Amino acid sequence: MTPDLESLYPRIGQRLLDVxxxxxxRGYARVEMGDDFGSVGLFIDRGDGGFAYLTDDDGDLFELFAALRERCVAAGLGAWSTATFALQGSGQFSIEFGHDDISDLGQGPQRRAAWVRRVLGAEAQVRWAN
Known part of the structure; x- marks a missing residue:
C-alpha cells in the first residue's frame, strides 16, 4: 500500500465512528462499488448480541470508498468491487477487498445475506434500519 492510500483508512474509520x-x-462497513454505482452499509455491534444496520445518509463514506477505489486503480492495484472495512472499538481496523461480479443489481440482497453469514456469522441478529 502507498501512503496516499493509507491516509484514507483513518478517515474511513472516523466517519464510521461518527455515523x-x-x-x-466492533463495526463493519460493507461496500459494493462499480465504475458508476455502489453502496455502503454499516453493521454495528454495540455488545448486546446483535448488529444495528446503519447507512451514511450524507454519503461521506461512499465518497471516501470511491476515492480509495480510484487511488487503488491509480497505484496499479486494480479496481476492486467489494470491500469489508472492520473496526474494533479499540480503534484497530482491517480491510479486505474482493473482485466479485456485482453487475446484477437484482442480486444485491442475496450478496448481502451471504456477506452477513460469512462475516457476522450464520446466527447473527441484524436490526435493519426502518
Whole structure:
C-alpha cells in the first residue's frame, strides 16, 4: 500500500465512528462499488448480541470508498468491487477487498445475506434500519 492510500483508512474509520454515534464493540462497513454505482452499509455491534444496520445518509463514506477505489486503480492495484472495512472499538481496523461480479443489481440482497453469514456469522441478529 502507498501512503496516499493509507491516509484514507483513518478517515474511513472516523466517519464510521461518527455515523455509529455511540460506543461499540466492533463495526463493519460493507461496500459494493462499480465504475458508476455502489453502496455502503454499516453493521454495528454495540455488545448486546446483535448488529444495528446503519447507512451514511450524507454519503461521506461512499465518497471516501470511491476515492480509495480510484487511488487503488491509480497505484496499479486494480479496481476492486467489494470491500469489508472492520473496526474494533479499540480503534484497530482491517480491510479486505474482493473482485466479485456485482453487475446484477437484482442480486444485491442475496450478496448481502451471504456477506452477513460469512462475516457476522450464520446466527447473527441484524436490526435493519426502518
Amino acid at each position: 455509529a454515534g455511540e460506543p461499540f464493540a
